[in-house]
Amino acid sequence: MSELPAGVERRPVAGEDRLTTEGEPVYGEPTVDGRRVWDAGRSKLGAMLELGMDTRLSGGESVLYLGAASGTTVSHVADFAGPTYAVEFAPRPVRDLVDVVExxxxxxxxxxxxxxxxxxxxxxxxxxxxxxQDVATRGQAEVANRNAAFLADDGLLLAAIKARSEDVVAEPDEVFEDVRGTLREEYELLETARLDRYHDDHLGIVARKR
Known part of the structure; x- marks a missing residue:
């Protein structure tokens, strides 16, 4: 199991060790020892951590979060990261995010x-x-490539790629291979893994800016 970022810790919940961060609850998640349980079934990044992917995060990083929605995952990220910019396209979820910011x-x-x-x-x-990145749109790799300019040299990309957002009929493995090829224009791929234990037809990607 890879080392967790500082600020992310495992706590026993109902006989099972669960990821937790320290912060105000956001989406009805349980708390233990004053910490929020990070539900991997509702969070792609949480799933990547639960599955032992090495995110290379140490805690305190400056983060651009693409596809923040109403704040389920980005709130956990903000609990252990530094400045966290949360980009969301839909107005209603952004209104929910304002509450998280308080x-x-x-x-x-x-x-x-x-x-x-x-x-x-x-x-x-x-x-x-x-x-x-967790955006449910066609062209997810292109989105990552366009935003690479915000990263420092050797900055990290942690992306969850949803196959059905790219093509509803193609085999996910074919979609993921195309995505890998496109990402290599801007990134060195360090690790990829299917997230099916928590999220069907999703691929977790850890990459570094070239």
Whole structure:
């Protein structure tokens, strides 16, 4: 099992060790010892950690989160990371994110389209440590490539690729192979793994900016 980032710890819950972070609850998740249980069934990044993928995160990183939705995963990220920019396209989830921000001053919600990074280029700092991506749109690899400019040299990409968002009829393995090829234009792939134990037809990717 890979080492967890500082600020992410396992706690026993109902006889099972579960990931936890320290922060105010967001989505009805249980708490233990004053910490929030990180539900891998509702979080692709949580699933990557539960499955033992080496995210290379140590804690305290500056993060650009693409596809923040209403804050389920990005709230956990903000619990252990540094400045965390949360990009979400839909207005309703962004309104929910505003509530999450009240107890997380390092979390910055942005109503913007992750496919169009110029929309937030004037707000998000450059030289970031990490991009976390979970966007349900066609062209997920292109989204990651377009946002690579925000990363520092050797910055990390932690992406969850949803096969059905790319092609509803193609075999997921074929979709994932195409995605890997596109990502190699901007990134060195360090590790990939299917997330099917928690999320059907998803591929977790750990990559480093070239």
């Amino acid at each position: 107890s997380r001053p390092n979390l910055f919600p942005l109503l913007a389209d992750a496919r169009k990074p110029k929309e937030y280029a004037g707000v998000v700092e450059s030289g970031l440590d990490c991009i976390v």
